[in-house]
Amino acid sequence: MTAMKQTILRTDQLQAFYVLDMQGAQKIVKAVNNVEMRIYENEIYGIAGESGCGKTTLLKTLFNDIVPPLRLVGGKIYYRIGSEEVDVTTLSPEEKRKLRMEYISYIPQGSMSVFNPVLKLKETYEDFVRSHVSGQSREAIFELAYKQILTLGLPRNILEVYPHQLSGGMRQRVTIALASLLQPRIMIGDEPTTALDVVVQRGVIQMLKDIQQNLQNTIILVTHDMGVHANIADRIGIMYAGKIVEEGTTGQIFSRPQHPYTRFLIDSLPRFGDKNMRSSVPGSPPSLADLPTGCPFHPRCPHAQDICTRQMPDFSHIDENHKVACWFVGEGHHGQVA
Amino acid sequence: MDRLLEVNQLTKRYAQGNVLARIVITAVDNISFDIKPAEIFTLAGESGCGKTTTARMVLGFEEATSGTILHNGKPHTRKEKVWITEGVQAIFQDPFSTFNPLRTVDSYFHETVQNYRLARRKEEAIALIDQKLRLVGLTYQEFAGKYPNEFSGGQLQRISIARALVTDPRLIIADEPVSMVDASLRMSIVNLFKKLRDELGVSILYITHDLATAYYVSDRIAIMFRGNIVEMGPVEQVLMNPRHPYSRLLRDSIPQADPRLRWRDTVTLAELEQEEYLRKGCKFAGRCPKVMEICKRDVPADIVIDDVLVKCHLYNESGGGS
Numbered sequence: 001m002t003a004m005k006q007t008i009l010r011t012d013q014l015q016a017f018y019v020l021d022m023q024g025a026q027k028i029v030k031a032v033n034n035v036e037m038r039i040y041e042n043e044i045y046g047i048a049g050e051s052g053c054g055k056t057t058l059l060k061t062l063f064n065d066i067v068p069p070l071r072l073v074g075g076k077i078y079y080r081i082g083s084e085e086v087d088v089t090t091l092s093p094e095e096k097r098k099l100r101m102e103y104i105s106y107i108p109q110g111s112m113s114v115f116n117p118v119l120k121l122k123e124t125y126e127d128f129v130r131s132h133v134s135g136q137s138r139e140a141i142f143e144l145a146y147k148q149i150l151t152l153g154l155p156r157n158i159l160e161v162y163p164h165q166l167s168g169g170m171r172q173r174v175t176i177a178l179a180s181l182l183q184p185r186i187m188i189g190d191e192p193t194t195a196l197d198v199v200v201q202r203g204v205i206q207m208l209k210d211i212q213q214n215l216q217n218t219i220i221l222v223t224h225d226m227g228v229h230a231n232i233a234d235r236i237g238i239m240y241a242g243k244i245v246e247e248g249t250t251g252q253i254f255s256r257p258q259h260p261y262t263r264f265l266i267d268s269l270p271r272f273g274d275k276n277m278r279s280s281v282p283g284s285p286p287s288l289a290d291l292p293t294g295c296p297f298h299p300r301c302p303h304a305q306d307i308c309t310r311q312m313p314d315f316s317h318i319d320e321n322h323k324v325a326c327w328f329v330g331e332g333h334h335g336q337v338a
Numbered sequence: 339m340d341r342l343l344e345v346n347q348l349t350k351r352y353a354q355g356n357v358l359a360r361i362v363i364t365a366v367d368n369i370s371f372d373i374k375p376a377e378i379f380t381l382a383g384e385s386g387c388g389k390t391t392t393a394r395m396v397l398g399f400e401e402a403t404s405g406t407i408l409h410n411g412k413p414h415t416r417k418e419k420v421w422i423t424e425g426v427q428a429i430f431q432d433p434f435s436t437f438n439p440l441r442t443v444d445s446y447f448h449e450t451v452q453n454y455r456l457a458r459r460k461e462e463a464i465a466l467i468d469q470k471l472r473l474v475g476l477t478y479q480e481f482a483g484k485y486p487n488e489f490s491g492g493q494l495q496r497i498s499i500a501r502a503l504v505t506d507p508r509l510i511i512a513d514e515p516v517s518m519v520d521a522s523l524r525m526s527i528v529n530l531f532k533k534l535r536d537e538l539g540v541s542i543l544y545i546t547h548d549l550a551t552a553y554y555v556s557d558r559i560a561i562m563f564r565g566n567i568v569e570m571g572p573v574e575q576v577l578m579n580p581r582h583p584y585s586r587l588l589r590d591s592i593p594q595a596d597p598r599l600r601w602r603d604t605v606t607l608a609e610l611e612q613e614e615y616l617r618k619g620c621k622f623a624g625r626c627p628k629v630m631e632i633c634k635r636d637v638p639a640d641i642v643i644d645d646v647l648v649k650c651h652l653y654n655e656s657g658g659g660s
Binding site: 050051168169170197198199200201202203205206224225226227228229230231250251254264265266268269270271272273275277278279280281284285 | 384385490491492493520521522523524525526528529547549550551553554577578587588589591592593594595596597599600601604605607
């Protein structure tokens with residue numbers, strides 16, 4: 001099914017490291033380490049993993065927002081704009097700015113600091129539209145904004161208030177409305193539902209789904225909550241220590257997880273109606289500044305063997321649309337280790 | 339003694355605004371519950387439901403507007419805080435702000451030992467601390483002399499549990515102890531609660547918005563909404579067969595880690611939070627799918643059906659739903 005889909009965003013051996021100068025000694029944090037991904041048109045792609053695995057840095061890199069101390073060390077990022085594939089890492093700052101919000105937009109984690117606290121929301125809206133669309137009259141801008149606000153089921157007077165007058169959930173919904181106002185082809189969300197209460201979270205997820213259905217665009221969503229992924233994502237990539245270690249459709253990831261780390265992630269979740277003993281993933285995530293050799297999961301992996309400590313396994317197909325980086329599963333000499 | 343903690347008709351009101359425009363918010367509205375020895379009792383609800391205010395009153399951080407809190411049958415007020423803290427210890431949400439980043443973590447343990455005069459010599463203190471750390475899966479060796487930034491969030495949260503255990507408390511109040519910890523490491527914290535209950539007979543007041551871990555770990559649960567306990571009883575009954583429409587909504591809104599259980603229907607979100615607090619009658623009436631005329635007028639009574647307390651007009655004294 002997904003094989004028929006057009007790729008909209010593609011990375012090639014992407015490496016983005018934080019290069020820190022600690023009193024003369026260089027410290028390199030390998031936050032995005034050889035990531036290869038293809039994200040299709042008209043899908044919701046979820047990225048899951050523990051905190052400190054590089055999820056947020058990967059999103060920043062995909063958004064092409066690479067500022068020091070983060071550096072693009074290797075690899076390329078391609079967006080498909082129209083019928084052309086563009087390597088966005090080579091674009092000028094002005095060209096990058098033009099793509100933002102119109103072609104690719106960013107939904108930050110809900111917080112007080114997203115909007116200017118001394119401006120009414122309509123002024124923020126106006127600033128936002130003016131900086132991207134030239135020659136629009138004030139009336140045209142608000143007509144666009146109100147139309148969208150009503151479609152999304154938000155209260156009509158919402159533009160007349162200051163950000164602090166809104167509850168966290170409402171603020172987050174306005175943030176999403178603004179990020180989708182110019183109908184971007186790709187929307188990137190960094191834990192957009194995490195700080196919210198469960199009922200509100202459900203409302204926000206509903207809204208994201210509705211927007212995606214209407215615009216038929218792509219949403220890339222980072223969250224550590226596997227329950228959210230199960231509810232919204234079409235495909236999921238599991239990230240560990242700066243790498244994608246497993247990728248598949250949501251059904252494949254939840255029903256047939258292959259990487260030992262993915263299996264731990266899913267088995268550690270409590271479920272209603274099941275009081276059986278569950279345990280956490282053993283150990284704790286490695287420091288990205290001091291990665292273990294070989295497969296980065298080997299110090300926590302109960303199946304680790306000699307080869308795992310020496311060499312990183314390839315990211316290989318085990319099924320259509322299902323890829324894993326583990327010596328015990330996959331094609332060729334991978335599966336033979338087991 | 340079958341009640342370690344007894345909370346009776348506890349109320350807390352806050353005044354908001356200035357002299358000219360004053361509104362009184364009832365953060366906790368006449369709630370009663372008790373905790374038995376060796377029991378994990380959960381207070382669950384969304385932010386602003388009053389669960390943290392309740393915990394702060396039980397800990398003596400805040401004075402109740404009315405109502406009583408009995409610990410081992412004795413009343414406590416804020417002035418008698420000392421005896422409270424010996425038998426009741428607390429764990430908080432953010433393990434990184436629990437500890438001062440410029441102090442070694444072990445200094446907190448030594449301080450607690452000194453404050454309560456639990457050891458006479460340093461070796462005794464270390465032996466005691468080591469014993470508590472082993473309960474949470476750490477040792478004195480691997481933690482002595484280290485600063486908070488040298489531990490992960492999950493480890494620090496386990497360390498703060500060990501710190502709470504130093505005084506041999508009978509009750510631990512845990513306010514959102516797992517919400518800042520990665521989902522993959524949460525089980526190590528809640529499994530620890532089970533172990534403390536089963537092996538040491540410690541009771542835990544577990545305050546959380548995460549109903550999935552609450553289901554996994556607790557014996558009894560109370561669901562709070564805008565200051566009221568709307569449903570309370572054995573966890574199996576309350577979460578597997580919720581009676582109050584709000585409990586049902588809350589339970590059904592937890593995203594299940596199973597793509598076959600995706601939501602099919604849509605939800606209505608709250609109007610302004612304040613309006614719900616000030617609402618007459620049932621505070622959930624504005625969003626309730628089963629709302630009736632009486633709900634907008636009268637506050638529902640607490641009805642007990644098969645060990646479960648429900649605060650809803652759908653149910654009547656005879657026990658049946660209507």
